[in-house]
Amino acid sequence: MNVIFKNATILDKESPFHKQKADVKVENGIIKNIGQNLSSKNGFEIVELENLHLSQGWFDSSVSFGEPGFEDRETIANGLNTAAKSGFTNVALQPNSFPVIDNQSQVSFVLNKAKGFATTLHPIGAFTKNSEGTDLAEMFDMKNAGAIAFGDYNKNLDNANLLKIGLQYVQDFDGLVIAYCQDKTVKGNGVVHEGLVSTRLGLKGIPALAEELEVARNLFLLEYTGGKLHIPTISSAKSVELIRAAKAKGLHVTCSVAVHNLVLTDDVLTGFDSRYKVTPPLRDENHRKALLEGVLDGTIDMITSDHNPIDIELKKMEFDNAKNGTIGLESAFGALQNVLSLEIIIEKLTHGKSVFGIEKPAIKEGNKACFTLFTTEGNWEFTKEHILSKSKNSAFLGLPMKGRAYGIYNNGQLILN
Known part of the structure; x- marks a missing residue:
């Protein structure tokens, strides 16, 4: 055209x-x-x-679409059209489909489904087979098929030795490992941030420590192995400090933060609305401010919508039992302008291409x-009429x-x- x-x-x-x-x-x-x-x-x-x-095309480093297996939540076709109308020229697709994207054929399947669209899809391959954390997936084959990174979506890898071996292995082909950080034993049965709000509401809390322990462990592993590590969707002040110190040491680590963790706090949980149940959880104002500082000083490399469509049967239920996740592509830019300058927003929505090895053509x-x-x-208010996704689980309604x-x-x- x-x-x-x-x-x-x-x-x-x-x-x-x-x-x-x-x-x-x-x-x-x-x-x-x-x-x-x-x-x-x-x-x-x-x-x-x-x-x-006009700016360089925006990139979202974490989207889930559902296909194959969960097309009732979102299809690749509608997901890519939603991304395009939301301003994203490139999106990284998480492997949390059914079956999990953990081999060459699954990478080829989603790439073939995404052909011909304005928004370019970049698959993330699972780090372990079926994202079960037991055996390494076929990362070299997936890289050759078009995978841009490897990680198990929203799953912490308990086996530190497996992460060590994986970080060493991918260096042979310049691979990027994504390590979600949340210690399951510290998290326990927690469903929201541990603090004043969780105590007042009687909801089981997730200490920030659950994230910080794993961030520290994974940074130690990276220092030992070398290679490249990306820590997605951090949510705590201490995580920002740890990553800032690791970068000062010269470690090749990058990280992202989700829009909702920059814009919202656990104060919105008062009504027990499961739209606000996300992982990592919404934390208090002190953590939110620390995340914003991390964005401003360059510790946090990119901002993601962490777009995760969930069907209504798994979302509109008791808070403890509801599934984690919010959609976020449609609301990302409008929400970010409430908390950050335009120049910073554009930088954080485009810089991720450099981290993930995606073409980044300047406007020349x-x-x-x-x-x-x-x-x-x-100025406007985000309502259901603005949702383009098949699923409607937005934490930004009314914002x-x-x-x-x-x-x-x-x-x-x-x-x-």
Whole structure:
């Protein structure tokens, strides 16, 4: 599709047009010209949107779609269309389907399902077979099939030696290991953050210590083995401190934080609404502030929606029994503008590509056109009408939003919300 984007503010530090307003002409998926008052010709679609901004395409390092096995929650097709309309040109798909993505054929299956969409899907292969934490999965074969990293979604690896061996093994092919951190024995039967709110509500708490013990252990293992480790969706102040210190030592560690842990606290649990049951749990204001500081000083490398659709039968039930997870693609940008500056948001929604080895073309003439269209203006409230996912388990319903994604241009396709 040939398009001219009119009067767009370009936000891309790698572009010579950073913070400038210009027209951007795209022909056959390539940026042909950037300048003022570019003339159109037959075959070009003109895109003029209020307060139009363009940045490098956003990347979400953690999404779950359900297919294969849980198509009632979300299909790959609808998930990718949701991602596109939410501003994401690239998403990393978690392996928590049925069967688990733990071999070459499963990686090939989801990649074939994702062909032809504007948003590019990047599979994460399971670190262990069936994500059971017992035997290493076929990581080298999955890497050759297109997997960009290896991890068992929201499952802590109890066997420290297995993580050690895995970190050593993947270095032969420059693999990236993802290690979710939450000690099951310390967590126990906890369902929310351990603190004043859990005590007041009578809900069993999960100490921040459950996360911090495993973060510390995994960083020690990384220091011993070398290699690359990514710690997803951290939630505690001490985790930020530990990772900050590890980076200062020169360890090759990166980490992410979920939008809901930056925006919400456990104060929202007062109504026992299971939409707010997530893992790691929503913590108190002190932890939230520490996470924001970690984002600002670069300790936290990227922000993820941790988009996890759950069918209503497993979500709308007693809090203790409800399944963890919230959808988040549709609300990510609007929610983040409540707590972070625009420049930081764009950086944290694009930097993850560098960590996961994904192409990151700048907005320059001659480069592939891969960018997100959005506006920074407009205050609104997130409601069910804004949900594009098949599942409706959003922790952001009723939350005030600022600005929104218009859509994306990627893989030669224009998708507008």
